[in-house]
Amino acid sequence: MTAVLIDGKAFAARVRAEVAGHVARLKADHGLTPGLAVVLVGEDPASQVYVGAKGKQTVEVGMASFEHKLPAETSEADLLALIRRLNDDPEVHGILVQLPLPSHLNSDLVINAIDPAKDVDGFHISNVGRLGTGQKSMVPCTPLGCLMMLRDHLGKLAGLNAVVVGRSNIVGKPMAQLLLGDSCTVTIAHSRTKDLAAVCRGADILVAAVGRPEMITGDYVKPGATVIDVGINRIQRDGKSKLVGDVDFASAVQVAGAITPVPGGVGPMTIACLLANTLTACCRANGLPEPQ
Numbered sequence: 001m002t003a004v005l006i007d008g009k010a011f012a013a014r015v016r017a018e019v020a021g022h023v024a025r026l027k028a029d030h031g032l033t034p035g036l037a038v039v040l041v042g043e044d045p046a047s048q049v050y051v052g053a054k055g056k057q058t059v060e061v062g063m064a065s066f067e068h069k070l071p072a073e074t075s076e077a078d079l080l081a082l083i084r085r086l087n088d089d090p091e092v093h094g095i096l097v098q099l100p101l102p103s104h105l106n107s108d109l110v111i112n113a114i115d116p117a118k119d120v121d122g123f124h125i126s127n128v129g130r131l132g133t134g135q136k137s138m139v140p141c142t143p144l145g146c147l148m149m150l151r152d153h154l155g156k157l158a159g160l161n162a163v164v165v166g167r168s169n170i171v172g173k174p175m176a177q178l179l180l181g182d183s184c185t186v187t188i189a190h191s192r193t194k195d196l197a198a199v200c201r202g203a204d205i206l207v208a209a210v211g212r213p214e215m216i217t218g219d220y221v222k223p224g225a226t227v228i229d230v231g232i233n234r235i236q237r238d239g240k241s242k243l244v245g246d247v248d249f250a251s252a253v254q255v256a257g258a259i260t261p262v263p264g265g266v267g268p269m270t271i272a273c274l275l276a277n278t279l280t281a282c283c284r285a286n287g288l289p290e291p292q
C-alpha cells in the first residue's frame with residue numbers, strides 16, 4: 001500500500017486565492033487594505049528567506065507589506081518602541097516578529113508587547129490562553145495549516161486518536177490544543193516519552209514536530225494513519241544539500257493512509273495561514289464579518 005499525498009502546495013494556493021478574493025472585496029466595498037508588518041532583527045539566513053517569502057506573498061494577495069529589517073545589535077528599548085508604533089498604526093493589522101531573536105533580546109517580552117489583536121503568529125500570552133480555553137483568538141499559523149489539511153482530508157476529526165510528537169510553544173502545544181478543540185483524543189509525546197514508537201502506533205493522526213531529520217520511520221506508523229510532517233531539516237546527502245522532514249518519508253509512505261511531503265506539505269500552508277490571519281485581524285479591527 002502507498003499513502004495518498006496531501007498536497008500542501010496546492011492547498012496553500014487555494015487558501016491564498018480565497019484570501020486574495022476577500023482582500024479585493026474589502027478594498028472595493030470598504031476602501032480597506034489589510035497590512036502586515038514583519039520585523040526581522042539580525043541577518044540569520046533562514047529568517048531572511050522566510051521574511052522575503054512572507055513579504056512577496058503578502059503583496060501577491062493584494063495586502064500591504066511593511067518590512068522592518070533591524071541590525072543584530074538593536075536594543076530591546078528600540079525594538080519595543082517600534083512595536084508600539086506598529087500597534088498604534090491603523091494601516092498595520094498584523095505584526096510578526098521573526099524568531100529566533102538575537103540572544104540579548106527577551107523574546108517573551110517582545111512578543112507580549114504586540115497588541116494581541118494584531119498578533120497574527122498567535123504567540124502572545126493572551127492568545128495562547130484564549131486558544132487553551134476555547135475563546136476566539138489568533139491561532140499559530142503552522143498548527144492551523146496542519147488542522148486545515150487534516151479537516152480537508154479526513155472531514156470530522158472527533159474521536160480519532162492523535163499523537164503530536166513535540167511540545168514546543170510554537171508547534172506542538174498549539175497543535176495539541178487545536179486537535180483537542182476538534183474532539184480528538186490527544187497524546188503529546190516528547191524527548192522523555194517511553195517507547196515512542198508504540199505511542200505513535202496508536203495514532204490515527206500522527207503529527208511530527210521534532211526537528212530531527214527522518215526520525216519517525218514506518219514502524220512508528222499505524223497502518224492507514226494520516227501523517228503530518230512539520231519538520232524542515234536541511235541535510236547533506238550524496239554530496240547535495242536537501243530538505244527533509246522529521247518523518248522518514250520512504251518507509252512511512254508504505255504504511256500510512258495519507259502523508260504530507262517535505263517540501264510541499266506543511267511549509268506552504270504556514271504562510272497561507274499567516275495571510276488568512278492578517279485578513280481576519282483586519283476584519284475584526286473594522287467590525288466586519290470574518291471570512292470563513
Ligand code: NDP
Pocket residue numbers: 142165166167168169170171172189190191192193196209210211212230231232233246266267270
Ligand atoms: P523545538 O526544538 O522547539 O521542539 C522540538 C520538540 O521535539 C521538543 O518538544 C522535544 O522534546 C521533541 N524531541 C526532540 N527530540 C526528540 C526525540 N528524540 N523523541 C521525541 N521527541 C523529541 O522545535 P519546533 O517545535 O520549533 O520545530 C519542530 C520542527 O518543525 C523543526 O524541524 C522545525 O524546523 C519545523 N518547523 C516547521 C515549520 C513550518 O512552517 N513547516 C514552522 C515551525 C517549525 P523536549 O521538549 O522534551 O525537549
